[in-house]
Amino acid sequence: xxxxxxxxxxxxxxxxxxxxxxxxxxxxxxxxxxxxxxxxxxxxxxxxxxxxxxxxxxxxxxxxxxxxxxxxxxxxxxxxxxxxxxxxxxxxxxxxxxxxxxxxxxxxxxxxxxxxxxxxxxxxxxxxxxxxxxxxxxxxxxxxxxxxxxxxxxxxxxxxxxxxxxxxxxxxxxxxxxxxxxxxxxxxxxxxxxxxxxxxxxxxxxxxxxxxxxxxxxxxxxxxxxxxxxxxxxxxxxxxxxxxxxxxxxxxxxxxxxxxxxxxxxxxxxxxxxxxxxxxxxxxxxxxxxxxxxxxxxxxxxxxxxxxxxxxxxxxxxxxxxxxxxxxxxxxxxxxxxxxxxxxxxxxxxxxxxxxxxxxxxxxxxxxxxxxxxxxxxxxxxxxx
Amino acid sequence: xxxxxxxxxxxxxxxxxxxxxxxxxxxxxxxxxxxxxxxxxxxxxxxxxxxxxxxxxxxxxxxxxxxxxxxxxxxxxxxxxxxxxxxxxxxxxxxxxxxxxxxxxxxxxxxxxxxxxxxxxxxxxxxxxx
Amino acid sequence: xxxxxxxxxxxxxxxxxxxxxxxxxxxxxxxxxxxxxxxxxxxxxxxxxxxxxxxxxxxxxxxxxxxxxxxxxxxxxxxxxxxxxxxxxxxxxxxxxxxxxxxxxxxxxxxxxxxxxxxxxxxxxxxxxxxxxxxxxxxxxxxxxxxxxxxxxxxxxxxxxxxxxxxxxxxxxxxxxxxxxxxxxxxxxxxxxxxxxxxxxxxxxxxxxxxxxxxxxxxxxxxxxxxxxxxxxxxxxxxxxxxxxxxxxxxxxxxxxx
Numbered sequence: 001x002x003x004x005x006x007x008x009x010x011x012x013x014x015x016x017x018x019x020x021x022x023x024x025x026x027x028x029x030x031x032x033x034x035x036x037x038x039x040x041x042x043x044x045x046x047x048x049x050x051x052x053x054x055x056x057x058x059x060x061x062x063x064x065x066x067x068x069x070x071x072x073x074x075x076x077x078x079x080x081x082x083x084x085x086x087x088x089x090x091x092x093x094x095x096x097x098x099x100x101x102x103x104x105x106x107x108x109x110x111x112x113x114x115x116x117x118x119x120x121x122x123x124x125x126x127x128x129x130x131x132x133x134x135x136x137x138x139x140x141x142x143x144x145x146x147x148x149x150x151x152x153x154x155x156x157x158x159x160x161x162x163x164x165x166x167x168x169x170x171x172x173x174x175x176x177x178x179x180x181x182x183x184x185x186x187x188x189x190x191x192x193x194x195x196x197x198x199x200x201x202x203x204x205x206x207x208x209x210x211x212x213x214x215x216x217x218x219x220x221x222x223x224x225x226x227x228x229x230x231x232x233x234x235x236x237x238x239x240x241x242x243x244x245x246x247x248x249x250x251x252x253x254x255x256x257x258x259x260x261x262x263x264x265x266x267x268x269x270x271x272x273x274x275x276x277x278x279x280x281x282x283x284x285x286x287x288x289x290x291x292x293x294x295x296x297x298x299x300x301x302x303x304x305x306x307x308x309x310x311x312x313x314x315x316x317x318x319x320x321x322x323x324x325x326x327x328x329x330x331x332x333x334x335x336x337x338x339x340x341x342x343x344x345x346x347x348x349x350x351x352x353x354x355x356x357x358x359x360x361x362x363x364x365x366x367x368x369x370x371x372x373x374x375x376x377x378x379x380x381x382x383x384x385x
Numbered sequence: 386x387x388x389x390x391x392x393x394x395x396x397x398x399x400x401x402x403x404x405x406x407x408x409x410x411x412x413x414x415x416x417x418x419x420x421x422x423x424x425x426x427x428x429x430x431x432x433x434x435x436x437x438x439x440x441x442x443x444x445x446x447x448x449x450x451x452x453x454x455x456x457x458x459x460x461x462x463x464x465x466x467x468x469x470x471x472x473x474x475x476x477x478x479x480x481x482x483x484x485x486x487x488x489x490x491x492x493x494x495x496x497x498x499x500x501x502x503x504x505x506x507x508x509x510x511x512x513x514x515x
Numbered sequence: 516x517x518x519x520x521x522x523x524x525x526x527x528x529x530x531x532x533x534x535x536x537x538x539x540x541x542x543x544x545x546x547x548x549x550x551x552x553x554x555x556x557x558x559x560x561x562x563x564x565x566x567x568x569x570x571x572x573x574x575x576x577x578x579x580x581x582x583x584x585x586x587x588x589x590x591x592x593x594x595x596x597x598x599x600x601x602x603x604x605x606x607x608x609x610x611x612x613x614x615x616x617x618x619x620x621x622x623x624x625x626x627x628x629x630x631x632x633x634x635x636x637x638x639x640x641x642x643x644x645x646x647x648x649x650x651x652x653x654x655x656x657x658x659x660x661x662x663x664x665x666x667x668x669x670x671x672x673x674x675x676x677x678x679x680x681x682x683x684x685x686x687x688x689x690x691x692x693x694x695x696x697x698x699x700x701x702x703x704x705x706x707x708x709x710x711x712x713x714x715x716x717x718x719x720x721x722x723x724x725x726x727x728x729x730x731x732x733x734x735x736x737x738x739x740x741x742x743x744x745x746x747x748x749x750x751x752x753x754x755x756x757x758x759x760x761x762x763x764x765x766x767x768x769x770x771x772x773x
Contacts, residue, residue, distance in 0.1 A: 037705040038686050038687075039687035044598075044600065045598075045599055045600065045601060045603075045683055046599070046680070048671045048674040049675060103670075106670070106671075107668050107669045108667075108705070109668045109669045109706040109707060110668075112649075112667075112669075116648045116649055119650050121649060123645050124646050124647055124672070126670060126672055182672075183675075185646075186646070186676045187764060187765065188678020188679070188760065189675065189678075264616075338675075341680060342678055342680035343612040343615070344612055344615040458661070458663045459653070459663060461655055461656075461659075463720065478698055482698075508702050508703060510696055512698070
């Protein structure tokens with residue numbers, strides 16, 4: 001089956017070459033970072049996590065969202081999703097590989113990363129996150145691959161893979177819950193110290209992940225002979241709609257608690273920093289307003305059935321959902337949590353060029369993995385058609 | 386069989402590359418290291434013995450150092466009672482290097498010969514050698 | 516039985532994975548947990564520090580920085596000009612920054628804006644220890660929150676967890692920024708987090724921390740909080756003291772007289 005990823009059109013190889021180029025640039029910058037230390041990034045004493053960890057956080061959500069196609073298909077027998085469960089699982093695989101790489105590029109001593117296994121520490125949420133993420137990666141690789149192999153040979157998948165699929169459903173919820181706990185359990189970070197953090201994470205994950213999957217399905221439909229099916233996309237669109245509404249609602253809840261209680265311990269200053277600027281610092285304001293506008297736009301297009309059922313509008317809506325959730329979780333949440341610092345001062349963060357290139361490099365690795373996996377899956381599905 | 390010559394070329398290249406360290410160094414055996422004990426501090430010792438016997442230190446100094454490290458950093462215990470009952474402060478810089486102040490002669494020779502690279506010296510301070 | 520190449524590779528992969536998990540299994544199942552959990556010097560102790568800023572300020576205004584300098588020298592702390600990558604063990608913050616929850620409009624002029632010495636609080640319930648994924652940060656039996664720089668992977672989770680901003684990360688190699696290296700104490704290296712260690716290396720030898728020794732005003736008082744007759748306990752029972760962010764449940768071991 002792997003050979004299917006090694007044969008393709010000129011356009012396919014062109015795309016792969018672009019990705020390899022981006023990976024090479026990112027890797028070169030990473031070697032530079034290894035040599036100079038994280039000094040070459042924009043992170044500081046006060047904002048000690050930046051683009052890397054925020055991408056990690058966002059992508060855990062994308063990975064967790066695979067459950068949104070797996071669950072309806074396996075538990076509710078939604079036949080329409082049968083054609084695309086494999087796409088959801090492979091998206092999770094690519095997202096998880098990016099997650100692990102983002103952790104690796106973020107740590108100061110990557111050569112010591114196995115200390116997390118040599119000295120396992122159950123009190124640390126990072127320890128559980130490692131277990132949850134690597135477990136979910138394995139589950140998806142094994143279950144996805146066997147399902148595809150069965151399809152290739154036109155036989156039903158082995159029965160034991162179904163057990164793995166059932167395990168993977170609560171496991172998907174766990175990976176994003178544990179990732180939220182990384183933040184929600186820290187006493188001094190007001191913006192993160194909220195009990196609905198895990199719920200917020202899951203809601204935005206179930207919006208951004210399926211939105212990306214819809215967009216990927218449109219691309220596949222365009223570049224191959226495989227059609228994921230209109231019904232599946234419309235069902236996914238409904239999921240994206242509900243999840244986006246819930247996400248926006250949860251963010252509203254944060255605003256209410258912060259500004260009605262007026263208690264600094266509920267993240268009021270961070271929200272002010274993010275949406276209006278604090279003490280003359282407002283680097284993220286434009287991003288957060290872009291987020292707000294995109295969410296409104298997406299909701300208008302998604303809630304209205306006339307626009308949701310039109311391909312063009314659905315594509316715009318899904319792009320808006322994906323970008324807005326990326327801004328909210330991939331920028332605002334992690335960086336915002338560090339502002340103001342423990343001394344109530346504002347230190348701003350902006351990624352540097354090498355840091356951005358490394359980030360793009362990791363995304364390119366994810367895109368490459370996804371391209372290979374989708375190429376295999378789509379080629380097999382094309383043959384069946 | 387039209388791939389035959391590619392396969393053979395590939396195999397030959399592979400073997401050449403893998404054996405690279407062997408044939409470039411052939412006949413050029415590095416001299417066996419002779420770690421030097423010639424430092425002033427050691428000269429002045431009445432009984433020339435390390436914290437443990439020479440044989441033991443030769444075979445186990447790395448485990449001993451790791452044990453010391455864990456005892457000091459993690460247990461807060463700083464005194465080592467040697468096999469012969471003598472007491473030493475468990476410190477690379479304050480105990481070991483007081484005698485073995487000739488790092489390049491004493492440590493590096495063997496480590497280079499064996500190709501091991503202990504990463505002690507990114508934090509611990511190398512003794513100044515004259 | 517025939518073994519295909521694929522199943523052989525699969526089994527090999529599974530075995531390899533199992534090997535990487537072995538240390539974890541050993542550590543969970545091993546019975547030597549005692550030397551990892553809550554280790555450290557004498558049990559039944561809890562080292563603490565009382566800071567009397569009223570005694571400090573007259574000298575501070577004259578330009579006295581003896582405690583900072585002594586600490587910097589004793590621990591080979593680099594002097595990095597870039598505020599964003601600074602390494603800080605012991606420094607001052609204005610009252611309203613060190614104690615943001617205590618600040619109000621009508622605060623006494625004698626307090627407002629005055630510098631307060633801040634450092635790691637060596638919390639009795641330290642969040643940094645809880646979050647560390649490798650036990651590189653741990654609490655000793657005598658209350659000192661200690662770092663094992665050999666083990667730190669530089670994930671900076673502890674920096675996110677510390678509500679006191681007491682932790683610094685070595686964004687680059689610190690050595691070029693150390694003017695005079697004291698060979699008696701190691702430096703740190705690029706990629707690890709560091710912080711005040713309450714001079715564990717001196718406390719273990721029966722000495723007081725170097726900042727306490729250096730202070731000519733007697734503004735820093737070090738002692739055992741578990742010992743009812745210690746000097747620190749006598750001060751604490753006799754005068755009103757404040758703590759940094761007590762509402763977070765971290766139980767700091769550094770107290771301030773105001």
